[in-house]
Amino acid sequence: MLRYILIAAAVIPAIILLVKIYKEDRLEPEPISLIISLVFLGIISTTLASYAERIGIFALNSFFSEENNIYNAILYFIIVGYAEEGFKYAVLRYKTWKNPAFNCQFDGVVYAVTVSLGFALWENIGYVFEYGLGTAALRAVTAVPGHACFGVFMGAWYGAAKRYDLWGYKEKSKKYSALALAVPAFIHGCYDYIATLESDAYSLIFIVFVAVLFLVAYNLVKKLSREDKFHFQY
Numbered sequence: 001m002l003r004y005i006l007i008a009a010a011v012i013p014a015i016i017l018l019v020k021i022y023k024e025d026r027l028e029p030e031p032i033s034l035i036i037s038l039v040f041l042g043i044i045s046t047t048l049a050s051y052a053e054r055i056g057i058f059a060l061n062s063f064f065s066e067e068n069n070i071y072n073a074i075l076y077f078i079i080v081g082y083a084e085e086g087f088k089y090a091v092l093r094y095k096t097w098k099n100p101a102f103n104c105q106f107d108g109v110v111y112a113v114t115v116s117l118g119f120a121l122w123e124n125i126g127y128v129f130e131y132g133l134g135t136a137a138l139r140a141v142t143a144v145p146g147h148a149c150f151g152v153f154m155g156a157w158y159g160a161a162k163r164y165d166l167w168g169y170k171e172k173s174k175k176y177s178a179l180a181l182a183v184p185a186f187i188h189g190c191y192d193y194i195a196t197l198e199s200d201a202y203s204l205i206f207i208v209f210v211a212v213l214f215l216v217a218y219n220l221v222k223k224l225s226r227e228d229k230f231h232f233q234y
Contacts, residue, residue: 005133007128009133009140010121010124010125010128013139013145015121017113017148018035018114018117021110021113021148021221024106024109024221025106025107026226027229027230028104030101030110030111031101034095034096034099034101035110035114037095038091038092038096038118039114039115039117039121040118041091041092041094041095041115041118042114042116042118042121043121043122045084045087045088045091045118045119046118048087049084049086049088052079052086052087053079053083056078056079056083057075060075060079072193076188076192076193076196077185077186077189080188080189080192081185081188081192082181082185084185084188085150085154085184086185088116088119088150088151088154088184089158089180091115092111092112092115092158093158095111096108097162103230104229105159105163105231106224106225106228107159108155108156108157108162109151109152109155109156109221109224109225110155112151112152112154112155116147116148116150116151117144117148117151120146120147120148121144123147124139127139145214146191146210146213148217149187149213149214149217150187152217152221153217153220154183154184155180156220156224157176157179157180157183158176159224160176161173161176161177161179161180166231167231187213191209191213
């Protein structure tokens with residue numbers, strides 16, 4: 001019985017956020033089959049990122065001590081940030097870039113958040129089984145929405161990249177594609193780096209950072225949903 005409770009505690013927050021972002025797509029709801037496949041690809045990206053992080057940490061340990069501030073900066077801003085967001089972006093691009101359903105900019109947000117929540121869902125299950133229901137409660141209001149926010153920023157740039165690609169602005173599309181990875185990787189790095197700093201002052205900074213992150217992401221979702229157009233519209 002406890003096993004099922006732990007799984008539910010890990011999965012439900014991601015499902016709630018997924019339903020909310022799906023409902024924000026006001027022009028044309030995405031195929032459910034595509035959404036489900038993106039969730040599973042998000043789960044796969046969790047495993048891929050985990051292996052990449054292990055390799056990166058092994059290499060990092062060869063050059064820096066764990067007590068070194070440079071160590072933590074490289075770990076969170078480069079290894080963790082780019083491993084996790086990079087594999088999310090890779091499966092996102094693989095599955096959706098040429099999909100005919102990808103016909104609005106906001107679709108990019110829906111797709112990216114879905115992949116991110118698949119990632120968060122699987123990661124959350126591991127944490128909850130290891131640390132218990134207390135961890136589930138904490139991650140339900142921090143890490144899971146955090147991944148959703150990273151997905152919002154990825155999707156915003158990704159959707160713009162698709163639009164410019166269809167309009168024939170190839171260089172601009174490449175620029176926005178690069179930002180679709182770089183921006184969430186940087187924000188992810190900030191999130192993890194601040195979260196690991198041990199002092200009351202940094203705890204307060206982390207709370208403020210998370211609150212601002214959630215607020216900006218929420219407003220961005222509302223703005224992009226409200227202003228969404230089909231890609232062939234100027």
